Amino acid sequence: YAPDGGLFVPEQLPTIGIRILQEWSLLTRVSDLAFNVLRHFIAPQEISDEELKCICQESYPIDVPVRNIVSKNKETSSFFLVELFHGPTFCFKDLGLRPVVAMLSHFAKKKKKENEGAQKQQSIHLLVATTGDTGPAAVHAVQMVNDPSISIVVHYPQGQISAFQRKQLTTVISPQVQIVTFQGGGDDMDKPIQNILKTNGLQGDSKEKDQQILVCGVNSYNIGRPLMQMIHYIWTYLRVIEQMNLPLDSPLDIIVPTGAMGNLASGYMVKQMGIPINTLTASVNINDITHRTVQTGKFYKSPVMKRTLSEAINIQYPYNFERILYYLTNGNKGMDEYYHYSDQEQQKLDIPSEWLSKLQSDFQTSRVTDEELCETIRIIKAIHDIVIDTAVAVKGAQSMGYPIIGEEDNDDSRTKKPFAILATASPCKFQEAVTMALGTGGWDAYMSSGEYPDLAREYLAKDEKEPILYAKEDSTSLEEAQHRWESQTRQLLLR
Numbered sequence: 001y002a003p004d005g006g007l008f009v010p011e012q013l014p015t016i017g018i019r020i021l022q023e024w025s026l027l028t029r030v031s032d033l034a035f036n037v038l039r040h041f042i043a044p045q046e047i048s049d050e051e052l053k054c055i056c057q058e059s060y061p062i063d064v065p066v067r068n069i070v071s072k073n074k075e076t077s078s079f080f081l082v083e084l085f086h087g088p089t090f091c092f093k094d095l096g097l098r099p100v101v102a103m104l105s106h107f108a109k110k111k112k113k114e115n116e117g118a119q120k121q122q123s124i125h126l127l128v129a130t131t132g133d134t135g136p137a138a139v140h141a142v143q144m145v146n147d148p149s150i151s152i153v154v155h156y157p158q159g160q161i162s163a164f165q166r167k168q169l170t171t172v173i174s175p176q177v178q179i180v181t182f183q184g185g186g187d188d189m190d191k192p193i194q195n196i197l198k199t200n201g202l203q204g205d206s207k208e209k210d211q212q213i214l215v216c217g218v219n220s221y222n223i224g225r226p227l228m229q230m231i232h233y234i235w236t237y238l239r240v241i242e243q244m245n246l247p248l249d250s251p252l253d254i255i256v257p258t259g260a261m262g263n264l265a266s267g268y269m270v271k272q273m274g275i276p277i278n279t280l281t282a283s284v285n286i287n288d289i290t291h292r293t294v295q296t297g298k299f300y301k302s303p304v305m306k307r308t309l310s311e312a313i314n315i316q317y318p319y320n321f322e323r324i325l326y327y328l329t330n331g332n333k334g335m336d337e338y339y340h341y342s343d344q345e346q347q348k349l350d351i352p353s354e355w356l357s358k359l360q361s362d363f364q365t366s367r368v369t370d371e372e373l374c375e376t377i378r379i380i381k382a383i384h385d386i387v388i389d390t391a392v393a394v395k396g397a398q399s400m401g402y403p404i405i406g407e408e409d410n411d412d413s414r415t416k417k418p419f420a421i422l423a424t425a426s427p428c429k430f431q432e433a434v435t436m437a438l439g440t441g442g443w444d445a446y447m448s449s450g451e452y453p454d455l456a457r458e459y460l461a462k463d464e465k466e467p468i469l470y471a472k473e474d475s476t477s478l479e480e481a482q483h484r485w486e487s488q489t490r491q492l493l494l495r
Contacts, residue, residue: 220262
């Protein structure tokens with residue numbers, strides 16, 4: 001977070017014209033595209049070409065498949081599925097967190113070298129609140145850099161992530177990793193973490209006077225996350241246009257499963273840079289603040305978090321809406337101040353009509369129930385023989401008129417232009433949802449198939465370690481519980 005509690009954005013976004021797009025279209029590795037994109041944001045004085053290339057190669061060891069999904073008796077279609085889940089924790093968060101943590105390690109080592117001989121040693125503690133995907137990805141990124149100066153505390157809502165996601169956290173044995181479960185909703189730890197980050201660091205206790213502790217959050221409020229996630233949007237655009245044999249100024253619609261709006265904000269930033277993304281569709285579950293906001297202009301936090309089969313996007317108040325508003329209003333400072341007043345005091349914001357019209361022009365939304373989610377998993381399996389997790393986005397796309405189940409022959413112009421759905425997580429993480437849709441036999445068939453990752457089987461065989469519990473008594477208000485949780489996390493940071 002910025003010192004005023006808001007979110008950082010780049011001072012300016014580069015303009016990417018056709019000439020640069022043509023150059024980027026020739027790049028066949030995500031790591032090479034990442035280097036070229038990030039070079040527009042990171043000065044060589046901060047990270048040299050050699051260092052940045054190394055970070056990109058280590059962070060993106062494999063490429064992102066962009067699959068043209070074709071129905072039976074068809075040769076091509078306008079439907080593309082972008083598989084962002086082939087990283088080590090089976091979700092798109094790997095693509096953002098690996099380079100972010102690698103850069104934090106780079107700057108920590110650089111600072112240590114500059115301050116060699118100083119009395120105080122610097123350590124960095126990363127803080128994460130997760131609804132299931134960010135936590136495992138952040139932990140793995142910390143383990144990847146293997147930097148003893150970097151540790152992490154991950155908080156997840158008790159009973160509100162999948163069993164597989166829980167095992168990704170509770171099977172980690174490392175002195176640099178602490179796992180906390182709290183008795184609250186998916187984003188109830190956001191406020192305690194924000195309060196801790198406002199301190200900008202903590203001094204060690206009496207036993208560690210030579211230790212300076214810096215605290216950094218790596219949820220998508222961290223500016224590094226949307227920057228890194230821009231890369232997979234540009235990669236998606238280039239690969240779809242290439243497969244469709246279209247000119248580089250052709251528009252592409254992208255459908256995004258949406259929680260805290262971090263991925264959505266990345267796509268919108270890419271659009272502001274001149275990449276020809278046409279419409280961004282945010283597909284949400286019944287915790288539907290994004291849908292309600294675009295439809296009505298009322299950005300109001302719901303009083304209750306509802307349980308769903310798509311727990312990873314259970315968000316009541318998506319903080320990245322601030323970034324979307326910033327670019328929507330062309331950096332209107334009055335709107336930014338209005339947002340912050342409403343955010344802090346009321347958690348309600350009414351979008352002025354002029355900006356609501358633009359919001360509705362740039363974005364579409366769809367609200368998907370658990371029943372619709374399960375139905376979509378069944379349909380996609382029957383028609384395309386694919387087990388998917390991104391059923392929220394697929395159902396959302398279908399409800400907006402995109403041809404995902406073989407309707408390519410109808411006359412709607414929307415069926416003639418390409419669209420891409422971001423598959424943000426592997427179905428291997430969500431046994432409950434897949435079983436609800438396909439039955440136990442369907443899940444067993446998926447597990448025994450080549451689609452189920454071998455690394456996922458390794459997680460299932462590991463023993464779990466009991467996480468630290470942050471309790472909330474029934475008689476305690478959420479505000480009181482959050483105050484206590486904040487104190488508990490501060491104590492963890494000083495261990």
